[in-house]
Amino acid sequence: MSTATGNFESRAALALKDASLQKALGNFKPLFVAKRASAVAELTDFEALRERAAQIKNAVLGELDIWLERYAEAVEAAGGKVHFAFDAEEAREIILRICREAGAKTICKGKSMVSEEIALNPALEAAGYEVVETDLGEYIIQLAQEPPSHIIAPAIHKTREQVADLFEAHHPGRPREDSVAGLVNEARHVLREKFFKADVGITGGNFLIAETGSSVIVTNEGNGDLSQTLARVHIVTSGIERVLPTLDDLSVFLRILARSATGQDTECYTTISTGPCRAGDPDGPQEYHVVLVDNGRSKMLGGKFRDMLRCIRCGACMNHCPVYSAVGGHAYGWVYPGPMGAILTPLFNGMAEHYDLPNACTLNGRCQSVCPVKIPLAELIRTLRSEQVKAGLMPARQRTLMAAWGWVARQPGLYHALERFGSRLLRARAGKAGRIASMPGAAAWTGIRDLPAPSGATFLEQWQQQRGGEQ
Amino acid sequence: MSREQVLVSIRFALANAGICPPGLPAARPTQAIADPLARFIERATLHACSHERLASLAEVPARALAWLATRGEPGALSVAAPLVGLNWPADLRVDTGAASEATVAAVSLAFAGIAESGTLVMHSGPESPITHNFVPEFHVIVLHLEDLLPDQEAVWTKLRATGAMPRALNLIAGPSRTGDVEQTIQIGAHGPRAVHLLLVG
Numbered sequence: 166m167s168t169a170t171g172n173f174e175s176r177a178a179l180a181l182k183d184a185s186l187q188k189a190l191g192n193f194k195p196l197f198v199a200k201r202a203s204a205v206a207e208l209t210d211f212e213a214l215r216e217r218a219a220q221i222k223n224a225v226l227g228e229l230d231i232w233l234e235r236y237a238e239a240v241e242a243a244g245g246k247v248h249f250a251f252d253a254e255e256a257r258e259i260i261l262r263i264c265r266e267a268g269a270k271t272i273c274k275g276k277s278m279v280s281e282e283i284a285l286n287p288a289l290e291a292a293g294y295e296v297v298e299t300d301l302g303e304y305i306i307q308l309a310q311e312p313p314s315h316i317i318a319p320a321i322h323k324t325r326e327q328v329a330d331l332f333e334a335h336h337p338g339r340p341r342e343d344s345v346a347g348l349v350n351e352a353r354h355v356l357r358e359k360f361f362k363a364d365v366g367i368t369g370g371n372f373l374i375a376e377t378g379s380s381v382i383v384t385n386e387g388n389g390d391l392s393q394t395l396a397r398v399h400i401v402t403s404g405i406e407r408v409l410p411t412l413d414d415l416s417v418f419l420r421i422l423a424r425s426a427t428g429q430d431t432e433c434y435t436t437i438s439t440g441p442c443r444a445g446d447p448d449g450p451q452e453y454h455v456v457l458v459d460n461g462r463s464k465m466l467g468g469k470f471r472d473m474l475r476c477i478r479c480g481a482c483m484n485h486c487p488v489y490s491a492v493g494g495h496a497y498g499w500v501y502p503g504p505m506g507a508i509l510t511p512l513f514n515g516m517a518e519h520y521d522l523p524n525a526c527t528l529n530g531r532c533q534s535v536c537p538v539k540i541p542l543a544e545l546i547r548t549l550r551s552e553q554v555k556a557g558l559m560p561a562r563q564r565t566l567m568a569a570w571g572w573v574a575r576q577p578g579l580y581h582a583l584e585r586f587g588s589r590l591l592r593a594r595a596g597k598a599g600r601i602a603s604m605p606g607a608a609a610w611t612g613i614r615d616l617p618a619p620s621g622a623t624f625l626e627q628w629q630q631q632r633g634g635e636q
Numbered sequence: 637m638s639r640e641q642v643l644v645s646i647r648f649a650l651a652n653a654g655i656c657p658p659g660l661p662a663a664r665p666t667q668a669i670a671d672p673l674a675r676f677i678e679r680a681t682l683h684a685c686s687h688e689r690l691a692s693l694a695e696v697p698a699r700a701l702a703w704l705a706t707r708g709e710p711g712a713l714s715v716a717a718p719l720v721g722l723n724w725p726a727d728l729r730v731d732t733g734a735a736s737e738a739t740v741a742a743v744s745l746a747f748a749g750i751a752e753s754g755t756l757v758m759h760s761g762p763e764s765p766i767t768h769n770f771v772p773e774f775h776v777i778v779l780h781l782e783d784l785l786p787d788q789e790a791v792w793t794k795l796r797a798t799g800a801m802p803r804a805l806n807l808i809a810g811p812s813r814t815g816d817v818e819q820t821i822q823i824g825a826h827g828p829r830a831v832h833l834l835l836v837g
Contacts, residue, residue, distance in 0.1 A: 192819060196819050209667075210664075210667070213664075217664060220661040224658050227656070227657030227658055228657045229646050230647050233646070243803075248638075249638040250638060250642075251638045255638060301814045318815070318816060318819070319816075320817075323817075345822050346822055349822040350824070356826065361737050378801075385813050385825065386812050386813070386816075386825035386826045386827065387770045390769070391826055394770065394804070405642065412792040412795075413663055413664075414660075416787070416788040416792070417664055431807075433809050433811075433813055433827075434807070435755075436805070437807075439801045439802070442760075442803060445762035446760060446761065446803060447732075447733050447765040449766060459642045463642060463648075466646060467649030467650065468649075
């Protein structure tokens with residue numbers, strides 16, 4: 166299921182040397198953070214909304230079977246069809262069958278992370294369909310044949326010049342555009358034809374509403390709406406955890422989603438769809454299908470990582486992550502990058518195969534401080550590390566060193582003696598400079614920065630000296 | 637059958653975890669908005685909508701066409717059925733059906749406006765094609781100010797009172813846009829390039 170070769174360490178090393186990527190990431194870093202901060206500050210009850218959103222999700226997850234049945238009943242009452250898919254393969258089969266029965270040739274897609282998760286495009290293309298991603302960012306990476314590097318800004322790793330190169334290569338007969346306005350306009354014209362040609366429109370579902378049997382998408386471009394309105398068949402792909410009880414609950418999430426994601430007070434378009442077109446409707450799809458994808462979610466529900474099921478895919482965690490900001494999304498090796506990916510990728514695709522993802526985290530906790538549904542991301546990453554150790558996945562050298570340290574730490578006399586020795590040794594090595602420029606066995610550290618020297622006395626010695634040995 | 641497989645797997649997980657469902661929180665307290673119209677206009681302007689105020693519906697054709705004229709020649713005009721009886725010029729082709737590739741401009745009637753977010757609420761139905769909201773280059777939206785509501789929750793209440801959820805409900809906050817090339821916000825992605833509001837009453 167992984168989309169990349171090698172491990173995180175090797176991919177991250179390549180990413181740090183990629184000049185174009187570093188330029189694109191340099192543009193990215195400050196914007197989302199500043200915009201989110203001001204969008205959040207204007208709401209007096211943002212913290213209360215976060216708490217409420219987390220409570221709503223917890224309540225739904227605690228009775229997920231009941232809410233899903235209510236939702237499915239309401240969809241069917243509105244004339245839609247609900248399909249449950251236990252895994253990615255079954256989800257692909259269901260969607261292929263709907264497209265086959267519709268006699269489809271062209272498929273337009275709005276942005277859907279679930280469709281990335283289930284690797285839908287390669288399956289549709291292999292079956293001979295023309296598949297067009299219509300979100301501008303998704304369209305760019307489709308042309309580049311790359312996975313998304315960010316869940317809401319999938320082409321954030323591309324510079325304007327790279328987009329211009331791609332468009333020039335893929336849109337024959339059109340003059341090269343170099344401005345952002347020109348590129349956006351070019352995509353508008355090229356994709357317009359596809360929207361009107363499409364037989365099937367596939368979108369994600371940001372939220373599913375049990376009260377009305379509706380699916381909700383939020384977009385800025387209007388591409389998801391054109392995909393789902395102009396095609397004969399609308400297919401919604403969504404995770405089973407996306408259901409909310411009522412429209413009032415939806416309002417809680419709509420107030421925090423855009424603010425957390427792009428720092429807008431609201432996205433441009435919020436569309437609530439309920440079933441296929443009705444008698445007398447001049448437009449809208451004739452068929453409306455919802456594919457509810459489990460793919461490991463129901464198992465997560467009973468375990469230590471259930472809080473992760475509250476995730477609304479806003480991207481705030483990666484926008485605030487120093488590791489993501491340095492290496493970009495592709496280094497994470499699958500469709501979900503950043504802190505949420507560091508948890509989801511090992512859970513979905515194997516803790517051994519993605520051993521280094523949860524370990525490539527500084528545990529600084531910025532992600533969880535901005536998460537709109539209060540997922541304790543840093544704690545979950547720590548739990549994942551401990552699960553990895555329990556499963557015997559820690560490399561032998563690291564395991565031996567940790568065991569040795571653990572043994573020494575339980576012998577106070579020996580521990581303090583070694584600490585005094587080490588402290589004085591490092592002090593001596595640092596000399597007058599007060600810092601250590603090279604250190605045998607610690608080249609990975611000293612290769613790129615100096616090691617600050619200790620003062621020469623251990624903490625305990627200083628404590629006793631300053632406090633006169635008082636307890 | 638997969639439906640059963642998924643539901644059984646969920647029930648098994650919940651039973652295993654021994655979780656007592658925490659129950660839903662009480663509704664969010666309504667936030668009072670001192671001057672709903674001022675707030676609506678402030679937000680809509682922030683979202684790059686232009687607007688003007690009209691005393692009555694009869695002024696809609698002249699005002700809509702004057703704004704569209706500044707954007708070029710629309711040719712035919714897509715108009716929501718409830719507005720088609722207004723005094724449109726006799727030589728203008730007015731169409732109430734679904735928008736097509738040739739559609740350049742549309743004039744629609746909003747179901748409601750939301751003061752909190754400066755959002756227009758459009759609903760599908762025999763008299764209000766959804767394609768009018770996304771296909772045209774230029775979109776004029778008529779809002780009766782008596783339909784301006786404080787927040788989304790008030791819209792849901794109004795919808796529940798009508799008895800049926802429309803097939804599609806579009807909450808629109810300005811012309812379409814994208815930030816997908818170098819995070820530069822560019823207005824006019826796939827939907828309308830400009831949205832003009834005619835506030836009646």
